[in-house]
Amino acid sequence: MKRLARLRSSLPLPARRDGNQSLALTATLAATLRFNASEPSAPKRSGAVDLDEEAALPSSVRNRRPPTATVKRGLEEFDAYYSLQQLCPADDWRKSVERLCLPLPPAFRVKPGLICRGEGVAEEVQALLRWLKDWQPEEVGWCPGAFRLLAAGDIGKQGRLLDKKLNQILVQAQRAGLITRQETASMLPALVLDVHPEHLVLDLCAAPGSKTMQVLEMMHGDLGEATALPPRGLLVANDLKSWRLNRLRERARRQPAAPLLATCADARRYPNLFLVSTKEGQRRGRLRFDRVLCDVPCSGDGTVRKARGLLDHWTPRGGLAHHGDQLAILCRGMELLAPGGLLTYSTCAFNPVECEAVVAAGLAWAKGSMEVVAVDVPGLRLQGGLTTWRVPAPAPSLDAPVGGITYGSWEDVPILDRSSGRLRRTMFPPAAYTPAAKATAEIAEQLKRCRRLLPVTDNGGGFFLALLRRLEHVDAPLKRGDRVRVFFNGLEAVVRGPGSGPFTGLTRVTYESDGSMYHVASDGLERSIAPAPAPALASTPCAPATEEALATPGDTTEQGACSGTGVAEAAAALGEEDAERTDAPKRLSLPLLPVSEEDWQSVAVFFGLVSDETKAAELGVQAFPRAALVYGPDPGYDGSPGSTPDIALCLASEALREVARAPAPRPVLRPVFLRPAPQGSRAVVFPLARQGLDGLEAGLGPDGCEWRAVAEAAPLLAKCCTRRVVHTSLAALRRLVEGPKEVEASTVGADPSWPAGTVVLTGRRGGDRNSEGPLVALLAFLTSSGRVRVVYQKGLNSRLLVTLALPSEALAPNG
Numbered sequence: 001m002k003r004l005a006r007l008r009s010s011l012p013l014p015a016r017r018d019g020n021q022s023l024a025l026t027a028t029l030a031a032t033l034r035f036n037a038s039e040p041s042a043p044k045r046s047g048a049v050d051l052d053e054e055a056a057l058p059s060s061v062r063n064r065r066p067p068t069a070t071v072k073r074g075l076e077e078f079d080a081y082y083s084l085q086q087l088c089p090a091d092d093w094r095k096s097v098e099r100l101c102l103p104l105p106p107a108f109r110v111k112p113g114l115i116c117r118g119e120g121v122a123e124e125v126q127a128l129l130r131w132l133k134d135w136q137p138e139e140v141g142w143c144p145g146a147f148r149l150l151a152a153g154d155i156g157k158q159g160r161l162l163d164k165k166l167n168q169i170l171v172q173a174q175r176a177g178l179i180t181r182q183e184t185a186s187m188l189p190a191l192v193l194d195v196h197p198e199h200l201v202l203d204l205c206a207a208p209g210s211k212t213m214q215v216l217e218m219m220h221g222d223l224g225e226a227t228a229l230p231p232r233g234l235l236v237a238n239d240l241k242s243w244r245l246n247r248l249r250e251r252a253r254r255q256p257a258a259p260l261l262a263t264c265a266d267a268r269r270y271p272n273l274f275l276v277s278t279k280e281g282q283r284r285g286r287l288r289f290d291r292v293l294c295d296v297p298c299s300g301d302g303t304v305r306k307a308r309g310l311l312d313h314w315t316p317r318g319g320l321a322h323h324g325d326q327l328a329i330l331c332r333g334m335e336l337l338a339p340g341g342l343l344t345y346s347t348c349a350f351n352p353v354e355c356e357a358v359v360a361a362g363l364a365w366a367k368g369s370m371e372v373v374a375v376d377v378p379g380l381r382l383q384g385g386l387t388t389w390r391v392p393a394p395a396p397s398l399d400a401p402v403g404g405i406t407y408g409s410w411e412d413v414p415i416l417d418r419s420s421g422r423l424r425r426t427m428f429p430p431a432a433y434t435p436a437a438k439a440t441a442e443i444a445e446q447l448k449r450c451r452r453l454l455p456v457t458d459n460g461g462g463f464f465l466a467l468l469r470r471l472e473h474v475d476a477p478l479k480r481g482d483r484v485r486v487f488f489n490g491l492e493a494v495v496r497g498p499g500s501g502p503f504t505g506l507t508r509v510t511y512e513s514d515g516s517m518y519h520v521a522s523d524g525l526e527r528s529i530a531p532a533p534a535p536a537l538a539s540t541p542c543a544p545a546t547e548e549a550l551a552t553p554g555d556t557t558e559q560g561a562c563s564g565t566g567v568a569e570a571a572a573a574l575g576e577e578d579a580e581r582t583d584a585p586k587r588l589s590l591p592l593l594p595v596s597e598e599d600w601q602s603v604a605v606f607f608g609l610v611s612d613e614t615k616a617a618e619l620g621v622q623a624f625p626r627a628a629l630v631y632g633p634d635p636g637y638d639g640s641p642g643s644t645p646d647i648a649l650c651l652a653s654e655a656l657r658e659v660a661r662a663p664a665p666r667p668v669l670r671p672v673f674l675r676p677a678p679q680g681s682r683a684v685v686f687p688l689a690r691q692g693l694d695g696l697e698a699g700l701g702p703d704g705c706e707w708r709a710v711a712e713a714a715p716l717l718a719k720c721c722t723r724r725v726v727h728t729s730l731a732a733l734r735r736l737v738e739g740p741k742e743v744e745a746s747t748v749g750a751d752p753s754w755p756a757g758t759v760v761l762t763g764r765r766g767g768d769r770n771s772e773g774p775l776v777a778l779l780a781f782l783t784s785s786g787r788v789r790v791v792y793q794k795g796l797n798s799r800l801l802v803t804l805a806l807p808s809e810a811l812a813p814n815g
Helices: 002-010 022-036 051-055 075-085 090-100 123-131 164-175 185-193 210-226 242-252 316-335 356-366 437-447 534-538 567-579 597-607 613-619 654-658 711-720 730-738 798-805
Strands: 107-110 137-139 146-149 179-181 200-203 234-239 260-264 289-295 337-347 370-373 451-453 463-470 483-486 492-498 507-511 517-520 525-527 587-589 629-633 647-651 659-663 666-668 670-675 725-729 742-744 757-764 776-782 787-790
Touching (some): 075 090, 164 179, 179 210, 210 242, 210 289, 242 666, 260 659, 316 356, 337 356, 356 437, 654 659, 670 711, 757 787
Parallel strands (some): 200 234
Antiparallel strands (some): 137 146, 451 463, 483 492, 483 525, 647 670
16 A cells, blocks of 8 residues: 555646546556566566557556666677667677777878878878877878877776877877867768868868868868968858857868858758859859768767767667757758758767668658768778668666667557657658658668768777768758749749648748739749848748658557658748747858958058969969958957957958858958957957057057968968068077077078068078978067067967977977
């Protein structure tokens, strides 16, 4: 009786008008005892239960699974669950599990500009590899410029190296801009996307930014800092949390000219971006991307070599909570992809519920507009995708076998688990939501082209990758809110949803001219790319794909299953719900204003910059990209009380300058020059004119320049300036960065009679500008007294740059 009283007080019971809850209590206790009874006669949990018995229970009992204990089995359960999935041959999986128990060797990539075609890597990288020889650096054959350290030792639970000396070397090399630390498995998505400088690229889940930096380096090409012209394309890096983008923005500023726009928005409902250009013949309207990365949030069980404590709380059900968000992000990425464009869907998880199941549901949602492209990476063996898999039960059970209870199809799932809300049809093979056998076979055939990386084939972690391509001249399915043009009359209209009743199979549209509503066949509509009017810019972001959007029409057999709503209806319903959200990201304009002629002449005369290519060639320098110079915020301003931001002149790519609106935009510009802001200013200034700045006191004398160069722009200015550049030897540069803070100008070859201000110090072996070997450029300041001091900047290790460029016999073991 005491046990009965405890259960009665702890279990929620359905309210009854007659006040008698005995029937509900009896049914609730029966269900509880059936699942948790310890007597030998109690039925054990299997793949199915008695449906008649389930239907006789009250709805409050059917829709809720009684609580059970969570059993932690760690590696044993992990091995059993994935052995059941048959991800690969049994021997390969056994070797993969053995390797998963070992620490993950750290890996890094060198800058593409330091990779010499047919000649290996540059001298700076060779010097760095000599420093790292005690940790056995090994080149990754399938990724150019990638290395891993085989003898790095153990790592902590957070993935940090326990060897402090090694960690310090890698951190300093990354701050110097020589390398980027990244796991080898995560290098795959950007590698197979084939990004070019003119491409428009979107990374929906960018932070912390290793893949974004890889794409950014690919957009600059192999020339690296050899050219001053920014890439013509654009890279949009998005993340839901703004603080996670800060580190990415800092790393991106080390690039020669960053065509990067950081945005903060929900990737499932990423809003449309618009292009505005005053040049005749250039594109206008909604932005469609040539390349899209969907490296979605996941359970991360492929990273157990780095996250050493992950197996302590691992369960097969970890991927169930991510499936819906992953599918929504993938479908939104498909909508933003231009015809003929490529999209990568990737996870660092083994679970097919997060991998093949999401890709299959996305293909069904796309309705033939997308196809999976087979990925073959020379020198790397990848496993093909699965066509069948098993889905874990949504809740644990004490009497479950090792690996947990799993279901092979939606029909095998008991009503209680279907009604729990944690299982969806889209988690199962496509036969669960595509009744047509032909469509199911086509999706299964495409799933074979997906790829899975296992530790047995590469000394790294686990990874899943699918490369999808939008067919030429095929667009994403129309959804509520899309602007279209009706073929037979040429009028503009807005999609309101699918037709119903006698208009089933048609699309309901509203004409913008008079607001009248009509039903039109889908093949009689063309998606409009014209920019929406101003009020429409604050409209609802598109809705994510849901289980209901993939359901079979008319299937309403079980509560909690797919409801028979079509794709457009589900999108319309979610769109109305999102329209009421008040926490949606604001879309703001980007004030990337071109630099005035007065400011340009100020820096051009002082530094000897030439924008005309013919004149620059005659003078033996590179032409400075005058058209790419815009006003931007101070990159070093941290918003601390009492401090004021400076005004910056930055380089921005052509596509970045054309973006008119974006959600919470944070353009990552390439700062070149800075000017102190007026005293008393407390906000980041985007000057529309020179009001209030005419009397600004630079403190550099009558012949000085109020603009000072940024330390990271020294390599660019060394190639473009005809004045204020001093050519000296590497030994002199090393004495300057390691010796006293100030030296006489004649010590480094500078002219003491020059006006006070910024000077650029360059060094090669032998001290000749045309000598062979790497060019090192440092920024210095020439005082009015004729002395020179190096300009240091946080995150830029000038000493390491000089030391690595020296001959090998001059390198000290301690750096």
